Amino acid sequence: MTARECLEQLDKKAAKKAVAARTTEGGLLDLTALVGPDAALTPVLPGEAEALDVLRHSTAHVMAEAVQELFPGVKVAIGPSIEDGFYYDFEYERPFTLEDLPAIENKMAELIKANTPFKRRMIPKAEALSLFSSQGEDYKVELIEDLEDGQISLYDQGGFTDLCRGPHLPATGRIGAFKLLSVAGAYWRGNEKNKMLSRIYGTAFWDRKELKHHLALLEEAKKRDHRVLGRQLDLFSFNDEVGAGLAIWHPKGAMLRYLIEEFERQEHLRRGYDMVQGPLILKRELWERSGHFDNYRENMYFTEVDEIQYGIKPMNCLSHMLIYKSRRRSYRDLPMRMFELGLVHRHEKSGVMHGLTRVRAFTQDDAHLLCTPEQLQDEILGIMNLVTDMMDLFGFEYSMELSTRPEKSIGTDEDWERATEALRKALKASGREWELNEGDGAFYGPKIDVQLTDALKRRWQCATIQCDFTLPERFDLTYTAPDGSAQRPVMLHRTILGSLERFIGILIEHYAGAFPLWLAPEQVRILTVTERADEWAKEVKAGLQAAGFRAEADLRNEKLGAKVREAQVEKIPYMIILGDNEAKDRKVTPRLKSGKNLEAMSLDELIALFKEEVSAPFDQMRAKAAQRDSKPSGNNA
Numbered sequence: 001m002t003a004r005e006c007l008e009q010l011d012k013k014a015a016k017k018a019v020a021a022r023t024t025e026g027g028l029l030d031l032t033a034l035v036g037p038d039a040a041l042t043p044v045l046p047g048e049a050e051a052l053d054v055l056r057h058s059t060a061h062v063m064a065e066a067v068q069e070l071f072p073g074v075k076v077a078i079g080p081s082i083e084d085g086f087y088y089d090f091e092y093e094r095p096f097t098l099e100d101l102p103a104i105e106n107k108m109a110e111l112i113k114a115n116t117p118f119k120r121r122m123i124p125k126a127e128a129l130s131l132f133s134s135q136g137e138d139y140k141v142e143l144i145e146d147l148e149d150g151q152i153s154l155y156d157q158g159g160f161t162d163l164c165r166g167p168h169l170p171a172t173g174r175i176g177a178f179k180l181l182s183v184a185g186a187y188w189r190g191n192e193k194n195k196m197l198s199r200i201y202g203t204a205f206w207d208r209k210e211l212k213h214h215l216a217l218l219e220e221a222k223k224r225d226h227r228v229l230g231r232q233l234d235l236f237s238f239n240d241e242v243g244a245g246l247a248i249w250h251p252k253g254a255m256l257r258y259l260i261e262e263f264e265r266q267e268h269l270r271r272g273y274d275m276v277q278g279p280l281i282l283k284r285e286l287w288e289r290s291g292h293f294d295n296y297r298e299n300m301y302f303t304e305v306d307e308i309q310y311g312i313k314p315m316n317c318l319s320h321m322l323i324y325k326s327r328r329r330s331y332r333d334l335p336m337r338m339f340e341l342g343l344v345h346r347h348e349k350s351g352v353m354h355g356l357t358r359v360r361a362f363t364q365d366d367a368h369l370l371c372t373p374e375q376l377q378d379e380i381l382g383i384m385n386l387v388t389d390m391m392d393l394f395g396f397e398y399s400m401e402l403s404t405r406p407e408k409s410i411g412t413d414e415d416w417e418r419a420t421e422a423l424r425k426a427l428k429a430s431g432r433e434w435e436l437n438e439g440d441g442a443f444y445g446p447k448i449d450v451q452l453t454d455a456l457k458r459r460w461q462c463a464t465i466q467c468d469f470t471l472p473e474r475f476d477l478t479y480t481a482p483d484g485s486a487q488r489p490v491m492l493h494r495t496i497l498g499s500l501e502r503f504i505g506i507l508i509e510h511y512a513g514a515f516p517l518w519l520a521p522e523q524v525r526i527l528t529v530t531e532r533a534d535e536w537a538k539e540v541k542a543g544l545q546a547a548g549f550r551a552e553a554d555l556r557n558e559k560l561g562a563k564v565r566e567a568q569v570e571k572i573p574y575m576i577i578l579g580d581n582e583a584k585d586r587k588v589t590p591r592l593k594s595g596k597n598l599e600a601m602s603l604d605e606l607i608a609l610f611k612e613e614v615s616a617p618f619d620q621m622r623a624k625a626a627q628r629d630s631k632p633s634g635n636n637a
Contacts, residue, residue: 004031018043030167056081058169059204065160066107077139085203096198101180115173128152177211178204226508227355245360252521273339278319281310295443316342316366321475329479335371356505363500369492380426397453403440411470419467420446454510466493518614526553529579536583
């Protein structure tokens with residue numbers, strides 16, 4: 001019987017709505033797949049994440065068929081579903097443009113209306129190679145050549161055949177609302193030495209209401225693009241004369257960085273961390289000892305000094321290892337928590353760099369904690385609490401994932417199992433929900449990744465907690481146990497915000513450039529209506545600056561409306577408008593960037609108002625932390 005018939009025996013209504021079938025092992029099958037009479041299947045229904053993935057993958061195939069019909073001679077490469085939609089890569093005599101998309105969409109609508117079935121078939125590898133070779137589909141041939149000998153899975157719909165594991169919708173007519181979004185260049189298999197292909201991005205949903213909502217979010221995301229706001233707010237820039245992926249921080253952007261960095265320093269000192277700092281370059285031999293040279297070399301830069309090869313650090317951990325090793329350590333010295341806002345460099349491919357969120361030089365809020373095995377769980381919980389407090393302060397929702405051993409890794413099976421189990425136990429002890437992410441750990445250890453959700457419901461990976469038994473072994477780190485024996489400490493690598501450049505890019509878009517008062521590079525701008533208020537404006541500015549606030553005065557002979565609009569465009573939290581009455585009464589009239597005016601008040605009252613607003617988010621964060629920490633948890637960090 002087919003999977004559909006199997007589902008009909010359980011629930012005919014659900015079987016009718018199903019887009020695929022789920023096996024007890026979690027795999028997905030086409031509804032036309034043949035199964036045994038005792039098969040235990042459940043329906044994959046619209047509304048489930050897996051169903052949306054099937055929809056988008058099927059829509060990608062329809063797009064490829066449309067492109068093939070409209071542009072004879074085009075070669076198709078790969079076309080997966082992705083988090084917010086799908087894409088397909090093509091080789092054509094010219095790059096595709098936005099002007100091509102309407103015609104492709106119209107052709108796709110025809111193919112969907114035809115309600116053509118998606119049909120899966122299995123053929124021998126040799127036959128598959130022959131088929132795609134005869135069609136001139138070089139990219140499919142290359143993909144098949146990399147597969148093991150045996151049966152190859154293909155899908156046909158109408159006149160289009162694709163190499164694919166599936167599953168797919170029963171027919172093209174099940175595709176709901178779709179939209180092609182953009183075009184881009186993409187190197188074949190992500191390798192810049194390969195041919196540049198044309199990539200078309202799109203998205204699909206079950207109905208037009210969902211699509212409309214998603215497109216509205218995309219439009220809002222364009223308005224919040226940190227690259228655009230970075231220029232508008234004069235925060236940072238990139239310059240080809242400097243080099244790709246190397247940010248230049250302007251005064252306001254540098255102030256924004258300073259505020260975040262200083263807050264991080266203070267929080268880490270409060271939680272028992274030591275400030276450390278290592279050099280930017282270290283000898284190649286150290287990178288060989290750590291395993292980075294063998295496992296991370298392609299992401300590193302190297303230089304030579306006095307005929308000695310040095311690696312420019314992509315991570316901060318090696319200096320921290322040497323600090324620990326600089327003298328004998330006792331169990332009484334542990335846990336040892338070393339924190340560094342360290343500048344690192346990584347060789348990112350030119351095609352993947354994107355504003356601040358993917359750069360080649362960035363500052364990482366790195367820390368390395370060395371502890372006894374008995375202290376490990378409490379240290380992990382302490383880091384998780386720091387993540388919670390930070391994310392609450394910035395207004396992010398978040399979730400956690402446990403990422404396990406990747407294919408390319410160092411260390412023994414025993415060490416990997418110990419490290420993974422330590423992270424798993426800490427997650428369970430925390431009471432927080434988490435997901436398993438198989439095979440996505442670092443090459444030296446498993447990790448907990450924290451996924452942020454911003455104001456537009458987009459997910460970003462920032463904080464990470466990595467458990468490492470390998471580096472202490474490679475650097476022969478030890479401590480003296482209570483019985484006098486030499487024991488190996490356990491190490492935790494961790495970041496909270498991750499790359500500050502990337503986090504600031506995310507933060508700009510999260511706040512749409514309108515930072516809260518404590519974080520705004522310029523907190524208040526004083527605007528004069530007449531020159532007669534200039535002296536009072538200067539006095540107000542000096543008083544605010546003396547109280548620790550970042551204030552500027554606009555004394556230009558311009559109309560007030562123009563000054564106000566400029567401050568609003570620059571998203572200054574407060575404006576102080578001063579005219580003859582304010583100068584005479586020595587008062588100030590605060591105006592919010594929203595346009596709302598507050599009552600006139602004295603300078604001292606204004607300073608008190610600002611102090612309360614600046615301290616409120618920190619007071620709330622610490623009150624929540626105190627309430628959490630007052631509950632028994634076994635956490636000493």
